[in-house]
Amino acid sequence: MLKPFLIVPVLAFPVLAFLSVPAFSQDAAPAPATPPAASPMRSSVPAEYVNKVNPVKPTPESQARAKKMYGWDCAMCHGDHGDGKGDVATDQKLSMRDYRDPASLKGLTDGEIFYIIQKGTGQMPSEGDRAKPDEIWNLVIYLRKMASGQTTASAQPPA
Ligand code: HEC
Structure with missing residues (x-):
């Protein structure tokens, strides 16, 4: 009879872990005042990922999917247009x-x-298994397009 009570918390854990990530930063000591450009981002990425070539040829459909995924999983922090002014990031x-x-x-x-999206970094949660590799590569392409103002994702709840 104990079992159902044990299983529920175990299943809920990944979800809770994800949801509570932003909350951790409230308890954490204030971040050191290092400007972002100086942070050693690359050091956390294993060498075998660094030179991986994006195997995906984007199509209008795959980029529409990337836009949706960005709206669900990224815009709350990175902002609808990638400006970094999402609600969670601001809060x-x-x-x-x-x-x-x-x-x-x-x-x-x-x-x-790709590696950062799949595994997360610092205060950013990982996509992990929520996104297939092809979808992550499409997100990489989508992020790069933001620099040319070609994107218009808006934050929206998952379908
Ligand atoms: C909870 C807020 C949050 C969410 C959600 C989030 N990120 Fe991040 N992301 C961050 C933060 C904070 C950093 C900087 C991390 C660091 O350097 O410690 C970051 C870093 C990155 C980087 C590395 C370059 C940079 O800006 O430092 C990429 C690329 C990235 N995020 C893409 C994404 C994508 C794509 C998604 C959605 C699949 C996403 N992020 C979801 C907060 C978030």
């Missing part, structure tokens, strides 16, 4: 880059961006 005072600025993702290879 939690996260230090965000502005993807509308072509310089902001210039220092990262596609493989590094």
Whole structure:
């Protein structure tokens, strides 16, 4: 009879862990005042990812999907247009880059961006298994397009 009570918390854990990520930052000590450009982002990405070539040829459909996924999973922090002014980022005072600025993702290879989206970094949660590799590569393409003002995602609840 104990079992159902044990199973529910176990199933709920990944969801709760994801939801509580922004909350952690409230308890955490204030972040050191290092400007984003100086943070050693690359060091956390394993070498075998760094030079991975994006295998995906974007189609209008796959990019429409990327736009939706961005709206569901990213815009709350990175902002509808990649400006880094999403509600969660603002509330939690996260230090965000502005993807509308072509310089902001210039220092990262596609493989590094893929790895960061899949695994998360710092205060950013991972996509993990929620996104298939092809979908993550499409997100990489979508992020790069933000620098040219070609994107208009809006935050929306999952369908
Ligand atoms: C809870 C807020 C949050 C969510 C949700 C989130 N991110 Fe992030 N993201 C961050 C923060 C904060 C950083 C900077 C992390 C660091 O350097 O410590 C970051 C970093 C990144 C980076 C590395 C370049 C940079 O800006 O530093 C990429 C690429 C990225 N995010 C893409 C995404 C994508 C795509 C999604 C959705 C699938 C997403 N993020 C969801 C908060 C978030």
